[in-house]
Amino acid sequence: MYKILEAKELTPNIYYMVVEAKRVARSCQPGQFVIVRTDERAERIPLTICDYDREKGTVTIVFQVVGAGTEFMSHLKTGDAFHDFVGPLGQPSELVHEDKEELKKKKILFVAGGVGTAPVYPQVKWLHENGIDADVIVGAKTKSILILEKEMEAVAGRLFVTTDDGSYGRSGMVTQTITDLVNEGNHYDVCIAIGPMIMMKFVCKLTKELNIPTVVSLNPIMVDGTGMCGACRVTVGGEVKFACVDGPEFDGLQVNFDEAMQRQQIYKTAEGRAYLAAKEGATHHGGCGNCGGND
Amino acid sequence: MDVLKKTPVREQDAKVRATNFEEVCLGYNGEEAKEEASRCINCKNAQCMKGCPVSINIPGFIEKVKNDDIEGAYQIISESSALPAVCGRVCPQESQCEGKCIRGIKGEPISIGKLERFVADWASENGIKPQGAAEKNGKKVAVIGSGPAGLTCAGDLAKMGYDVTIFEALHEAGGVLVYGIPEFRLPKTRVVAKEIENVKSLGVKIETNVVVGKSVTIDELLNEEGFDAVFIGSGAGLPKFMGIPGEQANGVFSANEYLTRSNLMKAFNEDSNTPIMRGKKVAVVGGGNVAMDAARTALRLGSEVHIVYRRSEEELPARVEEVHHAKEEGIIFNLLTNPVEILEDEKGWVKGIRCIKMELGEPDESGRRRPVEVPGSEFVIDVDTVIMSLGTSPNPLISSTTKGLEINKRKCIVAAEENGQTSKEGVYAGGDAVTGAATVILAMGAGKAGAKGIDEYLRNK
Ligand SMILES: Cc1cc2nc3c(=O)[nH]c(=O)nc-3n(C[C@H](O)[C@H](O)[C@H](O)COP(=O)(O)OP(=O)(O)OC[C@H]3O[C@@H](n4cnc5c(N)ncnc54)[C@H](O)[C@@H]3O)c2cc1C
Ligand SMILES: Cc1cc2nc3c(=O)[nH]c(=O)nc-3n(C[C@H](O)[C@H](O)[C@H](O)COP(=O)(O)OP(=O)(O)OC[C@H]3O[C@@H](n4cnc5c(N)ncnc54)[C@H](O)[C@@H]3O)c2cc1C
Ligand code: SF4
Ligand code: SF4
Ligand code: FES
Secondary structure, eight states, rough: EEEEEEEEEETTTTEEEEOOOOOHHHHHOOOOOEEEESTTTOOOOOEEEEETTTTTTTEEEEEOSSHHHHHHHTTOOOOOOSSSSEEEEEEEOHHSSOOOOHTTTSSSEEEEEEGHHHHHHHHHHHHHHOOOOEEEEEESSSSOOOOOHHHHHHHHHHEEEEETTSBBBBOOOOOHHHOOOOOOOOOOSSEEEEHHHHHHHHHHHHHHHHTEEEEEEEOOOSSSSSSSSTTEEEEETEEEEHHHHHOSSEEGGGBBHHHHHHEEEEETHHHHHHHHHHHHGGGGSSSSSSTTOEE | OTSSSSOOOOOOOHHHHHOOOSSEEEOOHHHHHHHHHTTOOOOOTOOOHHHTEEEEHHHHHHHHHHOHHHHHHHHHHHHOOOHHHHHHHHHHHHGGGGHHHHTTTSSSOHHHHHOOOOOOOOHHHHHHHOOOOOSOOOEEEEEEEOSSHHHHHHHHHHHHHHHEEEOOOSSSSOOOHHHOOOOTSSSSIIHHHHHHHHHTTTTTTEOOOOOOOTBHHHOOOOOHHSSSEEEOOOOOEEEOOOOOTTSBBEEEEEEHHHHHHTTTTTTTSSTOSSSOOOOOOEOOOOOOOOHHHHHHHHHHHEEEEEEEESOGGOOSOOOOHHHHHHHTTOOOOSSSSSEEEEOTTTTSSSSEEEEEEEEEEHHHHHSSEEEEEETTOOOOOSSSEEEEOOEEEHHHHHHTSSSOBBBBSSSSBBOOOOOBOSSSTTTOOOTHHHHHSSSHHHHHHHHHHHHHHHHHHHHOO
16 A cells, blocks of 8 residues: 555645655656556556655655546545555656756756646756756646646746636747747747647647757556556557657657547546446436446 | 266356356366266376476376365375466366377367366365475565466475565556456456465565566666565566557557456456446457457457457467357357458547458468468458457566666567576576467466576575
8 A cells, every 4th residue: 555645635626645655756757657546446547756755755646637537536635545556657758868968058948738737847846956947838727727836936947827718827828928938039949848638739739830849748548557558559750659668758749649639538438437427426327418328 | 978078067158158257167066077087097108297388297186086185186286386276277288288198099188177177176165275385594586577477486486485575567466367368267356366365375475566677677676675586477468569550540459458458457347447448349350369368358248259360260379168169159250361451430430440361371480371362352340349469579678677688589588498597697587578478387387497496596606
């Protein structure tokens, strides 16, 4: 069992947890992820490592409730435990491998969308600790679902917050802010974009035009996370890759996003059913028009 | 009783079992076992033993069954095999022990597998356990992977007095026995979990959720965590795809994904949170045990199932019993047929599989006649799900993170057959990780050899 040392709600549907997982904490690097299970019947849920403390042996995760699995997770409290917590999985961010002196010469732009702010944080923090200041754009639909603003502010070179509805910070999508920054004369050598698939797709469309190499972190459906099932396969530069072992970070300008988004839908109806069944319990008999009950 | 024929074994009716996940074969009862045992003529120069990769004393244990000494029979089997309840169920007996049985020359061979299973199940029901070590020797060995190779190696080392820890990447121990082979062939709670309990009762510790190469490396195990030797039994779990158009469509799965969802994650059970696609019509591409398992799982989930295989029935690599069961249950075999494209609808979901007919030409490297395409014979099977079962290869996670560990062209770890020794000192390996996808009993044999190799190494160190 993996004890939850701290659990808190960041916004009404985004949760933050610090979990005791000594092996993961000892060997993880920014960009990697874990897979968690709440109990014996639960699904295996992949989540990016948002922070870690090697001395205390803890790993921080931040997740959004989107279905049955994350709904169950959101009920866990400080003092509860995860049944399973495995990692670190996937490749560390390329940044970590790069020569620090080379890196210091680069202008780096991070673009975080929604809960994607959480996985961006450790990378910005890692750079900050190595004396490198990066520009960070954080986008959210609206003010109430903005997360980790203070934490990010402490480690970012410059932080730009934007909301789709203009309820806080700048107004508009993250792509608008990228355009503004470039128009203001900022030059970037590399962009790292993490967020919903659709956001990453549009960021890459823009950065391709602007000629900025862009790294994205993909979140396809996964089962084992060790290269055993192939559920996570994505097409990058015309080649099939397993995101759990070859990624999750890839060259965004080469990713086939339409295919990746389509593949995320595979279990949508089945999942929707599980979610409603979990929420409504025995009262779930179909009739919502979405899932067709138990057909 | 006809001495030329096997004592029939009771099975669930094909129509009934096609709709459930209960075990297909019900096994012998005491009387039936004794009757079958009485057919064995207790050969002096028992050929059957030469067919068994771990050389179980077959006439010896069968003699005990004849004399109603089932516990004695179990002790004899235990001398050579750590997983008899598993092997009795899944070994390809027709090409191993039973394939060599003298009785088979003029009639049907002795049902060695079914007798072994009977003895093992009896022992488990009667709470009989293998004997542990009298004294610990204070040396620590790490075993990577909890499949048949790892479990056997760990069990043997524990019996010799070593302090053994198994590290398993998944959340449950058992390897292919839990994530691959389905419940209806190998019951998980009644058989696999019991066998694992037996290994644990010898003092073996199992740490799940540890991916060696990621959570910890082999060098760290040896240099920082105080292990004196390591055995790698990490299997061959990396699935292959065909590389044909449409393979990324929604509804195309590897057999590993499909079976893992159903077996490990229990998706066949309404209770489980893990979803599985229950297609109306399913094509399973391939002809091995894995393909049969995926096909029969899909059938039980309510699908019409086609096996698409490019060679003929004779070349099907699956066990004869499994092919026979699959046919009885209503799986449709499209033999001498090869997929060329998966067709998608406008939303990216599978709507069919375009295939081409094949005919057999000259023998190829494998000695089997090479299938060649029949020009102009393309046709479409309407399906909404395609399961690719084209074989697997070893995962590079360990080899790529361990300095000095030699692998071959096929990505298999290079290890000596007789003792499992690799190119790296103190590191031994065996099972599918070394041979590529093979069988439970061969993996077990390699686990035994590895335990022996490690013991010799540590004694001389
Ligand atoms: C490498 C990786 C890192 C991730 N990191 C984070 C993170 O840090 N924080 C976070 O909140 N989420 C993260 N995710 C996404 C998270 O794993 C999914 O949201 C979660 O698995 C959904 O589980 P569920 O049972 O609640 O929802 P489900 O009921 O399984 O699914 C609800 C909806 O989400 C879709 N879906 C299912 N699985 C995934 C998936 N893996 N990714 C995207 N959509 C999915 C389904 O198609 C469905 O439409 C990550 C995913 C990956 C692969
Ligand atoms: C569907 C299916 C049906 C089969 N049917 C039969 C049959 O009827 N008869 C038969 O004889 N054989 C059958 N086989 C083959 C047989 O199961 C295998 O040959 C055998 O299980 C190999 O044993 P192993 O111990 O080498 O590896 P595995 O059983 O594959 O076990 C390897 C274990 O190592 C773990 N692992 C891998 N990498 C790491 C890592 N880096 N760190 C930690 N742990 C790791 C894996 O998660 C796994 O649990 C079948 C195989 C499949 C897939
Ligand atoms: S272990 Fe397998 S090959 Fe050996 S006797 Fe038993 S069934 Fe036959
Ligand atoms: S070869 Fe057949 S008859 Fe002879 S000992 Fe073995 S099982 Fe018995
Ligand atoms: S999640 Fe199974 S191979 Fe990537």
